[in-house]
Amino acid sequence: MSGNARVPVGRTAHARTAGLYRRHEALSTGISDDEIRRRCLGGSWRRVHRGAYAESAMMAGLDAVARHRLRVAALIPAMADEAVVSHQSAAVLLGAPMAPALLDRVHVTRNRRHGGRIKANVKVHCAPVDCVVELDGLLVTSPARTVVDLARTAAFEPAVVVADALGRQFGITAGELDAELELARRRRGIDAARRVVDFLDPRSGGVDQSRVRAALPRLGLPPAEAGGVVHTEDGQALGTVDLYLGQTGVVLIVDPPPGTRRDPVPTETVLRRHRFQPVRTTWRELSAGVSTARLRTALIASREQPPRGFIRPAPLPEHVSLPRRSL
Numbered sequence: 001m002s003g004n005a006r007v008p009v010g011r012t013a014h015a016r017t018a019g020l021y022r023r024h025e026a027l028s029t030g031i032s033d034d035e036i037r038r039r040c041l042g043g044s045w046r047r048v049h050r051g052a053y054a055e056s057a058m059m060a061g062l063d064a065v066a067r068h069r070l071r072v073a074a075l076i077p078a079m080a081d082e083a084v085v086s087h088q089s090a091a092v093l094l095g096a097p098m099a100p101a102l103l104d105r106v107h108v109t110r111n112r113r114h115g116g117r118i119k120a121n122v123k124v125h126c127a128p129v130d131c132v133v134e135l136d137g138l139l140v141t142s143p144a145r146t147v148v149d150l151a152r153t154a155a156f157e158p159a160v161v162v163a164d165a166l167g168r169q170f171g172i173t174a175g176e177l178d179a180e181l182e183l184a185r186r187r188r189g190i191d192a193a194r195r196v197v198d199f200l201d202p203r204s205g206g207v208d209q210s211r212v213r214a215a216l217p218r219l220g221l222p223p224a225e226a227g228g229v230v231h232t233e234d235g236q237a238l239g240t241v242d243l244y245l246g247q248t249g250v251v252l253i254v255d256p257p258p259g260t261r262r263d264p265v266p267t268e269t270v271l272r273r274h275r276f277q278p279v280r281t282t283w284r285e286l287s288a289g290v291s292t293a294r295l296r297t298a299l300i301a302s303r304e305q306p307p308r309g310f311i312r313p314a315p316l317p318e319h320v321s322l323p324r325r326s327l
Contacts, residue, residue, distance in 0.1 A: 064100035152189030171319030203227030249307030
């Protein structure tokens with residue numbers, strides 16, 4: 001990552017967001033305030049935030065994450081220049097999957113120690129911010145800072161989902177996370193943040209794999225690692241499995257939701273031929289306890305007949321670098 005020069009925060013220009021109409025832009029094209037009111041009353045436009053509107057038909061086709069992204073774009077230009085998109089909102093802008101229940105408000109952080117507040121549509125946090133990244137003209141907390149902020153304030157499972165995704169996409173280093181934990185050491189939720197940071201696995205291939213990993217310890221089962229390449233005794237690679245319980249030989253094949261594409265995995269027949277113990281499951285099955293007995297049985301079988309092979313972590317994908325700027 002690059003870009004450590006100190007740049008005045010207020011110089012950032014907010015990019016035009018597709019589907020969003022700001023009042024001053026509408027007026028400049030000849031649309032009057034009366035026409036804006038008529039469109040809102042008639043239902044063709046919806047007010048996203050004061051002075052920002054979107055077409056109702058377009059809004060109806062957006063999922064919760066896309067609507068939140070639009071709300072961020074509408075709200076931030078109306079705030080003071082030092083507002084930095086953070087927490088859940090930063091995770092959304094950085095492309096991490098996010099539970100809709102966590103997107104009730106836009107979250108921003110101001111680089112000061114006091115003055116936080118909560119309104120119906122925005123939560124303002126106040127805390128020191130050393131540096132930020134810039135996305136589409138908006139200042140956003142870095143991926144490492146976003147992981148720690150969210151891990152302090154959200155439940156363990158959704159925080160792990162975000163941490164895994166951001167770790168995979170941006171190659172967050174242990175040093176970056178340690179630095180953010182140190183900055184937040186006296187803030188509420190720091191113990192929860194450390195737990196998430198210790199648990200995150202950038203090899204996790206998606207939301208359901210992260211959810212399954214997070215659920216296993218809660219069910220009294222050993223923790224799982226993600227993205228392991230299964231090898232035979234003579235070193236031949238059989239393929240990559242979703243999750244594996246260390247070197248026990250127990251591997252988990254996590255079926256994605258219907259209609260979701262996934263990378264191919266070795267067949268259960270091939271795995272069993274080499275005494276690996278595959279267990280096919282979904283996050284919902286595991287949460288309901290359906291797969292727990294099968295996993296315990298597989299662990300017993302693996303102790304009685306150790307695998308004829310071994311598992312090594314898969315290589316990480318090339319990560320995205322983001323330019324940073326100091327505040």
